[in-house]
Amino acid sequence: MSHLSTTAKRAGWRFASSLPALFGVLVFTFLLMRVLPGDPAVFFASGPSAGKEEIEMIRKQMGLDKPVPEQLLRYLGDIGSGNLGRSLTTGQPVLADLKSRLPASLELTFTALLIALLTAIPLGVAAALRQGSGIDHLVRFICALGVCVPTFVSGLLLIYAFYYLLGIAPDPTGRVDIFTSPPPLVTGFLLIDFAVAGDWEGWGAAASQLVLPAFTMALFVVAPLARITRAAMLASLGSDFVRTARSLGLPPAKVVVTYALRNALLPVLTIAGIVFSTMLGANVLVEKVFSWPGVASYALDALLASDYAPVQGFVLLMASIFVVVNLTVDVLYGIADPRVSVE
Amino acid sequence: MSIVRTAALAAALLTSTALPALAQTRAETLRHVTGAAINTLDPNIPGSTREAFGLSLLTYDRLLSFGKKQLDGKWVFDLDTFKPELAESFTVSPDGLKITFKLRKDAKFHDGTPVTAEDVKWSLDRAVTANVLGKGQLLTGSLTSPDQFKVVDAHTFEVTLPKPDKLALANLAVVYPVIFNSKLAKSKATPEDPWALAWLKENTAGSGAYIIESFKPGETTILRRNPDWNRGSAEKPAAFKRIITQTIPEAATRANLVEKGDADIVIDLQATDAADLEKKGKLKVISTPQYNSITFVSFNNQMPPFDKLEVRKAIAYALPYEDMFKAALFGRGAPLYGANWADGKAPTGATFPIPQPLKTDLAEAKKLLTAAGFPDGFSTTFSFNVGQAGTAEPMAALLKESLAKIGIKVEIQKLPDAQMSTLINEKKVPFFTEGIVAWLPSMDYFYRNFYIGPIRWNYSSINDPQITDWAQTARFEPDMAKYAALGKQLNTRHFELMPQIPLWQPSQDAVMAANIDGYVYQFHRQIDFRDLSRK
Amino acid sequence: MTMAEGEPLLAIEDLHVTFSTRRGLVEAVRGVSFSVAAGETLGVVGESGSGKSVTAFAVTRLLDASGRISGGRIRFGGEDITKASSKQLQRLHGAAISMIFQNPRGALNPIRTVGQQIADAIMAHEPISAGEGRARALDLLKAVLIRDPDKRLDAYPHELSGGMCQRVMIAMAIACAPKLLIADEPTTGLDVTTQKTVMDLLARITAERGMAMILITHDLGLASRYCQRVCVMEQGQVVEEAQPLSLFSAPQHAYTRRLVAASPTATSTIADLAPDAGDGASRHCERSEAIQGTSSEPVWIASSAAPPRNDEERRAKPMPGTPLLLEVQNLVKRYDRGVVAVNDVSFSIKAGESLGLVGESGCGKSTISRLVCRLIDASEGEILFDGQAIGTLPARDFHRSPLRKDIQIVFQDPTDSLNPRFNAFDCIAHPLRRLLSMKDGAALTARVSECAERAGLPSELLERFPHQLSGGQKARVGIARAIACRPRLLILDEPTAALDVSVQAVILQLLDRLRREDDLALLFVSHDLNVVRMMCERTVVMQNGAIVEQGESLALFAAPQTDYARTLLEAVLHLGGPTAR
C-alpha cells in the first residue's frame, strides 16, 4: 500500500524535525541545572574539615570549575559520545543507572496505560452508547473522581488498605519480592523475563507487585482517556457513515465496533500517546510511594541533591521517549487512518 | 558498571549453585529497610553517604573498633574503649608517641590472601595521602603523613605520633582507615590513579564479615556472610547469613513493613511511627538519644542583628522549648534545655554538649530585645532543609509563632538540601536549624570542629579567641582534671555567648523484630550488623 | 414478504413524528400520507424544515434518538414498519429499503476501503465469503459506471471525488437489490454537471432493476425531471400531490404556487420570483417554523416596491461613456506548492453595472472575489478601482485605505459570515464604527436602523444574536452590513447558495432593488446560471482559474460560444415534467 511509504516518509520527517526540540531540551535543562542555587560539590563534601580544598576537589572532579559555556560544550561532546556523566547520589554512570531503571518505569507505565485503556474505552463507549443516561453521568463522575485525588494520596491509601489492613497486596518494596530470585536479564521487563524463563511463580510475584502502583497511576489517566473516547464515540456514532451502515442493515455489533469504534479510536490513540509520555515523566510520586526503582524517582532524588548529571540524563531520556512515542503514534495513526498521508 | 556486572554474574551463578541459599530460612536472613541509599563501596570517596559508611564496616575490617557501654540502660559505642579487629592487640608507649599493633595471623581477605602489615601500611598511607575523606578526619588524631606508619614485620605495625593525641586510636576505629587488600588494589591502580580510587569505588577488596552479593544503588544491597571471618566479639562469623538492605523512601511504608514483620529492623522512622510501634508493644523499640549529636537553632553571629548578644539571648528566651520538643520529636530524645546551673557556671566540663539553663521567658526576651535596640523587633528568615522537614517544619512554625510575640517577624524558608548546604557553606544563612554529629564525641573535638575558625561546620560563624584557645589547649591536655576544668570554662562561655541554641539530642529509634538481639548505637548512626543475632 | 395484489409497495398513513427538544415536544411531521407503488419514482419536495427528510428517516426508522414516531402507520410490503423490532428492521435495511444521503463523502466510512464497505453491505444480508463479497463489490462498481473499478475497490473515500463517492453509495444501496430506494438530496453539494450524471445513473438503475424510489429534494427542477409523481411538503404536511407537469403548470396550493414562482426558470425574471408579494410596507409571515434547526422565528419578508414590468427596460445597459469602476488586469493568484487558483484573468465593471461570475466549484471564482475585495494579495496583475491601482497597498494594510468602504462583500453562508458573539445591531454597526469612525449614539442607531430597514430586517430583530435568526434574516444582516457604508462596488459571493428558493427569491429582489437605488456596481459570483442570468448584464464563465467565455448575459445564455459554457447550461434543470427537456 502506498500510504505506508508516505507514512514512513512522514515519520522520518517528523523525527528529523523533532531533533531541534531535543537539542533545545538539552540546552535548556543544562542551563536550568546551572541556575539551581545548590552547589553539588558542597552537598557531597563531608567530613569535619571539609573546607575549601575538599570542595574545590569535588568541583574539579565534576568539571564545575570551568566557565558555563565550556561546561555546556563539554557536556554536548560527552553526550555525543554516549557519556551522560556520573551520578553522585548512586555513584554510578548515569547511563548505566538509566538503563537499569528505565525498564522498571516503562513496565509500570505500560501496565498502567493498559489498565487505563481497558477501563477507559469500555467506559467511554458505554457512556456514548447511552448518552445522557445514568451510566453516562456515572462514568463522568467516576472519571472526575479519578483525577481529583493526588496520586501520592491514593497510593498511600491503597498501600494502607491492601497491604497493611487487608494483607492482600505484597509489601510495596519494589518490582519483585526480595526473596524471589530475579529472572535472567533479557529485556529488563520482569513480566517478560519471567515468562521467557518459564518461571511462573516469579511472574506472579512480579505481577502482584505491579498491580497497586499501576492502578494508582491508571486512576489518574482514566478520565482523559474515557472523556476522549466518549466524545469521539459520540461523534462517530452521530456521523453520516454510521447512519449509512445502519441504513444498510449491518449487524449492530459491526456498526458499533467496525464503523464507530474504529474511527473513534483515532483520537484516543493520539491522546494515549500524550498520556503515556506524561505518565512516564509524572510518575515521580508513584515511584516514590511504592519504592519503585524507576527513573523518575531517581531524577527526583538527584534534583534535591543538585546532582546535575542524572537530572539532565533523565530529562533527555524523557524527551527522547516523547519523540519516539510521538513517532509511534504517528506511524500507527498513519496505518490506521488512510487520510493522513494525503495531508 | 563492573560491580553491576559482577553482581549480575554472581546472581547468575547463585541461581544455579545457591538456589538453596536463596531458599535459606528466613530466620537466617536479616532484612533492613532504610530511606537512604548507598552510593559507593569505598567510604573514602568524596560524596559517600552515611549508608555507604555503614556498609563499609561490614565489608572491611579496621585495626580496631569501639567498645560499647551502657547509657541509661541502652548500649552505645564507647569512645574510650577499643576492641581489636584486625589487630590482635595493641600497645601504646608510655610517652604516648608510639602505638604498636600485633596483627591477627588468621585474617584473610575475601579472595583468600592473608592480611599483612603491608596491607595496613598501604591502606593508612592511602587514607592520609590520596584525595579522600579520611585525610581530613585522621588529622584530628594527629595522623597526617605516611612517615608515621611503619611495617615492623608481616604482622607487626607501628604508628608514631608527633604529640600524644587522645583521639589517635579513636581515629583508627572510624570508617575511613579500613584495611584494603593492597595487592589486589595495587593491581587495579593506574598511573593517574595510584590509589585505585576508581576501582575501589565499585569493588571491594576487604576482609570484612560480609561479602557483597548484589549491589543496586538506590534499590537493594544483598550481603552474604563471610564464613571465615572471626573478628566478632565471639571470635566466630556474624550471626546472620544474609543481610538485605532495601531503600524504601516512604517512611510510613517502612513502618508498615517492620510492623507486618516483612522487615526485621529499621532505624530511620518518623518519631510518630516509632512512638506508635512502641505503644503497640509487638516489636522491640530501642530508642537511644544520639549522645554524639546536637540539634540546634543557629544564628550567623557575624550577620546583623544576630551579631548582638542580646538579640541571640532574647531569642533563646523566646523559644517554646517544651512545645517544640513535644510537637517535633514527640518527646523522643534528650533535651539540652531546662537545666539548672546553680552558680551560673557549667556544672561539668568533661563532656559536651550538656543541658543548658534555657527556659521560655517572654518577658525576659522582650527586655533583652529592647536592650539590643529592637524594641519593636525585626524581620528575618528562618531556614531549614527539605530533608528535615518532618521535624523542622513543626518546630519552625512554633518558633515563628513564639517570636512573633516579641515582635520578631519570621519568614520560614524551606530549602532543598543541596541549596541549604551551599548557603551555609557560604555563610549566607542568618537564622536556621541544623543538626551536627561528632563521630568522636569528646568535648574538645566538638569545640574544635564546630565552634572555631572559618571552617564549614562552624555553623554559627562564631569567632571567639577564648573558645579557640581553650579548645586547642584542651586537645593535648593529658590531665583529665585540667581537661575538665577547661571544659567547664568552655561550656560556660558557650552558654554565655549563645552562638547557637542547642535544643536536644534526638533519639535514634531502632525498631526491630522482638527476637533481634545485640543492637548497639554506633558513632556513625548506622547499624553494625555484625553484632546482631536472632534469638 | 407477501404482498397483496394492487397494494402499493409503501404506504404511509397519517404519519406523525415528534422530537423532544429543550423547549419541549416539537411535531416535525404532522399527518403525512402518501404511497409509492413498486417501480415508481416519487418526488418529495419542500424547503428546509418542511419535514421531508424526517419522513424519509421515519420510513427507515433511522430517526435521531430524540425523534419518535408518535402516530400513524408505515406499511411496507403489507407490514407495519412502525411496529417492527430492531431485528426485523435490520433485516429490512439494505435488503428491502435502502437510503442514499446527501454529502456522499461523509456517508462513507473514511478508514475502510470502498470495496470492504460494499462487501459489508452484502454480507450483512447474505452468507457469502469475503472473496465473493469482493467479487460482488467489483460487479457493483461496474454497474455504477466507475472508471477503473478494480483500482477503486481498494480506494478510500477521500481518494474519490464527490460524484464517485455518491456512485459508491449507490452501489452499496443497491447491493442487496432492495425494492425501495430513498434518496435524500442525493445531488446537493455536487457540481451541476455531476448532478446530472448522478441523477441519470440513479434513474437508469432504478428503471433497470425495477426499484421504487423516493427522491427527496428541495429542487423543483430535479423533481420535475426525474419523478412520476411529486408530493409537496410544508411544515410537516403534504400540501399537494400531483404529476409534475400539472403540478408546475397549474399548482393548486398557495404554497406550491409560491414555490414554483420562486424557482428560477430559463425565462423568469427577478420580478417573477415572488409575484404575489405586496408592496414594501406589507410583510407577511412566510413560514412559521423551522423544525429541526435551532431557530424557529418566523421569517419576515419585506418585498420590494412593485418592480417595473418591463424587464428589458430595467436592465438597461449603463450609458455609453460610463467610466469603468473596476478594472482587473491579468490577475494571477498562486498558492504554496504551485497551485494556481487564478490564472491571468481580466475583466472590468462599469459604475452601476452588474457582472456575473459563474463556474463550478474550484474554478477560482471565490478567490477572485477575495482578491477584488482586497482581502488577499494577488501574485501578479493589477486591480484598478476608479482608476486607482489598489493592488499596490498590501491586503494587510488595506483596512487603512480610504477605498476600503467603497468595496464591500456579502458572503455565501450567512451563518458563517456573522460573528457569533455580535448581535445584529453590532454586526451592522461594525463597519460604521470602523470605517466611518461613528461613535455610539443616536446617529449610529439611526444609521443602523436605516440599513436594516433597507435590507428588510425588522428593527426588533437587531438585538438578536446570529443563532437566534433564520437563514434569510442572517442574509439580510449580512447585506445590511455590506451596504452600511454605501459602497460603490458590492461583491456577492454566492449570496443565496445556502438559502431556500423562496428566501432566495426575496433576497435577489432585495439586492436588485438596492442596486438600483444606490447605483451599486455588483460582482455577482454564483454557480447558479439562472440566477446570474436574471441578475447580471454581463457574465463571465470560468473554468480552472481562467476565463473561458464572457459577454452579454442574454447573448451568452442564448448561444454559448464554448463547449464548457454549453455543458454548464445543459445541465441546468428547469421546471417542468420529465418530458419537458
Add this chain to the structure above:
Amino acid sequence: MTSATLRHTVWILRGNPVTAVAAAGAFILCVLAVIGPWIVPFDPIASDVANALKPPSATYWAGTDQLGRDVFSRLIVAARLDLAIAASAVSLSFVLGAVVGALCGYTGGRLDRYVGRFVDVLMAFPLFVLAMAMVAALGNRVENIVIATAIINLPFYIRFARAEVNVRRNAGWVEAARACGDSHVSVVLRFLLPNVLPAMAVQVSLNLGWAILNAAGLSFIGLGVSAPTPEWGIMVAEGARFISTGKWWLVAFPGLALMLTVLCFNLLGDGLRDILDPRMRT
C-alpha cells in the same frame, strides 16, 4: 444581554443539576476564600501542643494536627491560598497562551513555526520534573510555584488557542471584519479571541483543578509553600506521614477538600461549555 446571559445560565443549571451543584460548590469555595479567616473557629496558625493530634470532636470538627492546630480552621483558611495559586497560575498561562496561540493560529508562517518549536521543546519535558526543577531553581515561594505551574501549562493553551483560531481564521465573519476595516491584529484580538474563549474556559476550569494538584504534589516532595501557612497540599503531605499510625483525619480532610475542589472545577468545566456557548441558547 447580561440578563439574557443570566437567564440562560439559570436555565442551563436547572437542566443540569450536576453543574449546578458544582457551580454552587465553586461559589462557596470562592466565598470561603474571601471570608475564611473571619469565620473560622480557631486561629489556623496558633499552636496548642497540649491538644496535638486529637481526633475529630465537637470542638475540633476535623481534629487537630501535630501542633494542636485546628484542622478545620486551617482547611477553610487554606482555600484562599490554594485558589489564588491555581487561579493566578492558570490565568497567567491562559492569557499568554491565548494571545500567542491565537496570533500563531491566525498568521501561521514564521512566528507559528518558531513558537511551535518552543512549544515542542516544552512539551518534550517531563512536565512535573520541569516544575520541580524550576521551583528548586527559583526558590519555593508562592510566586515561583505559580510561575512554574503557569509555564508547564503554557504549551497546552498555546496549542489549544492555535487550533481553535486556525479553524476559524477563514470563517466568513473574519473576512467580513477585515472588509469592515479591521486590521489583522484587531481581528485576532477583538474577533477571534472572544470566540475561542468559551472553549478555553472549559480548559481553564479543568486546569484549575490540575494546578491545585500540581501544587500539592510539589508540597509532597517538599517544594511547596512554607510552614506554617495552611495549604491543602502541604496538609495532605504532612498528614500522609500519619497514615501508618492511624491518624486518618490529618490526611482525610485536606484530601477531601482537595478532591471536592478539583471535582467542582472539573464538573463546572463541563457545564461552563454549555453556559458560555451562545449557540446553545435558544
